[in-house]
Amino acid sequence: MxxxxxxxxxxxxxxxxxxxxxxxxxxxxxxxxxxxxxxxxxxxxxxxxxxxxxxxxxxxxxxxxxxxxxxxxxxxxxxxxxxxxxxxxxxxxxxxxxxxxxxxxxxxxxxxxxxxxxxxxxxxxxxxxxxxxxxxxxLPFSPLCGPDCQGLCPDCGTPMATAEPGHHHERIDPRWAKLSSMLETDDK
Structure with a gap:
């Protein structure tokens, strides 16, 4: 009824x-x-x-x-x-x-x-x-797809779960960037 x-x-x-x-x-x-x-x-x-x-x-x-x-x-x-x-x-x-x-x-x-x-x-x-x-x-306030989710790559936004093994980006610490450019000049 x-x-x-x-x-x-x-x-x-x-x-x-x-x-x-x-x-x-x-x-x-x-x-x-x-x-x-x-x-x-x-x-x-x-x-x-x-x-x-x-x-x-x-x-x-x-x-x-x-x-x-x-x-x-x-x-x-x-x-x-x-x-x-x-x-x-x-x-x-x-x-x-x-x-x-x-x-x-x-x-x-x-x-x-x-x-x-x-x-x-x-x-x-x-x-x-x-x-x-x-x-x-x-409901969880921050739901996760799995407990070991690594999130997104901070540089390119690729999901780390689907990125190739060893995914990374070469980055120079901004504090050393000026020194790096001076070394390149010296090598030439």
Whole structure:
């Protein structure tokens, strides 16, 4: 049974069939397109990527406790050599959404605890921000194509992984450049 609302985000989930009786529970297993790019500068879940949600929504006295996982492919580039890299990321979610008339709703800030109906539609929870936050924390800020990546040649920009063995450039220390030109003159 589809539990989505007519919201613009596939991460706004309708929980109308979940009883407010503490202990009542529903599960949600669905793959939805990521509504936005989620991640850090060099690595992310791209907008539209398949986001597989395996969630359990349970009524508790103050609201709905959502637990489970979200899994999606990631894409980005190595921080050292700029090679395209991809992978899969699974994040664990544990998020409380407060009922509109609960003590929790009345005594917490909006950014501390989610709110049921915060999307403007009653009986919905919006998982986008909790997932964005978890993805940002889980992805490496400086992703690498491999732990031994040597990056790019500082002189010509060739990726060292694909450069010929012994790749280097003759360079004269600028402090000796003047002396070098004097020696060339003497040789002649």
């Amino acid at each position: 589809a539990m989505h609302t007519h919201s613009s985000s596939p991460l706004v989930i309708n929980i109308a069939r979940l009883s407010r009786q503490p202990g009542s529970m529903i599960t949600f297993h669905e793959t939805v397109p990521s509504p936005s790019r989620m991640g850090v500068a060099l690595m992310a879940i791209e907008k539209g990527a398949p986001l597989e949600l395996n969630l359990r929504m349970e009524s508790v006295s103050e609201g709905v406790l959502v637990t489970g996982t979200a899994t999606a492919p990631t894409a980005g580039e190595c921080a050292r050599c700029l090679t395209a890299i991809s992978g899969d990321l699974t994040i664990d979610l544990t998020e409380l959404f407060a009922y509109p008339d609960s003590t929790t709703e009345a005594t917490t800030e909006a950014d501390e605890v989610g709110r049921i109906g915060a999307s403007g539609q009653p009986n919905t929870i919006d998982l986008e921000q909790p997932i964005v936050d978890a993805v940002g924390l889980a």
